[in-house]
Amino acid sequence: MSDIGIIISSHVADLAHGVYRMLKEAAPEVSITYAGGTDDDDIGSSFEKIQAAIEANESSHCLAFYDLGSAKMTMEMAIDMSDKKIELMDVSFIEGAYTAASLLSGGATYNNVMEQLAPLNIK
């Protein structure tokens, strides 16, 4: 188990939920929250949903994973306005998030997770 949580941000509600399910299977005890799509569930990003995903996460230190453009920039604005420590990871979305989830679930240290994520840095 780990004190570090995971936040997922995607343009598509189904995609965010799908990634969440995939991670949760490998890491049932890591706090994982997600935000996908606009307020109306169209394709895009919702500041409100992203803020809610940050709030709802049980960890005060989280790693955030995103797919493209506004899922990143909107997350950054929400991070600026949050008291939590949230690190935005510029790694491949699904592989990166899955790597972090499985490592955290296995009790890896923060440094270990960062090391394993480094080669996935593609953004």
Add this chain to the structure above:
Amino acid sequence: MLTAEQTNRWLERFAEKIEANKDYLSELDGIIGDGDHGNNMARGIEEMRKKLQAADPANGSEVLKNASVALLSKIGGAAGPLYGTALLEMSKQMTEADDLSAVVKAGLDGVQKRGKAEEGEKTMVDVFAPVYRELEAGNLTVEAVEDAVEATRELKATKGRASYLGERSIGELDPGAVSIGYLFISLIEEGLTDV
């Protein structure tokens, strides 16, 4: 500082231009992006109008702040955090000094901090930056804004959705450059560049 009344007029004119050109903006975005820029902006300005009408701001800075919150929360695409940051930084700078070019510079810096784009990457920065320079030199005109918008046609996108198209992003205007152009044209048309 611009008064609340002046800033409201500026943003209302901008809202009218977005509304009138909503389909055009989405069409442009359809060519090099995902086709939603007009709808995104229209959603944003609808919320902005509601917020501005309900508010009782003391000055222009407060109007810009209210507008920034509305645009950030309702646009739903990359333009959301970009316009949100631009207007928020302009709002902050407006309380510092009377110089409009410094206000625009603060907005430009905010957009670049948020989106990491330099000039030449076919984004709204390609209008924002020359507008700032012209304003600083004291000769910002509608033509200058239109020229900057037009100059995005030949650029290859290396930021945002259009960057996934590579060379094929050349040949059409950048939708975000067009919409931010409306913001500055509105400022000029309301006669606010030399108050």
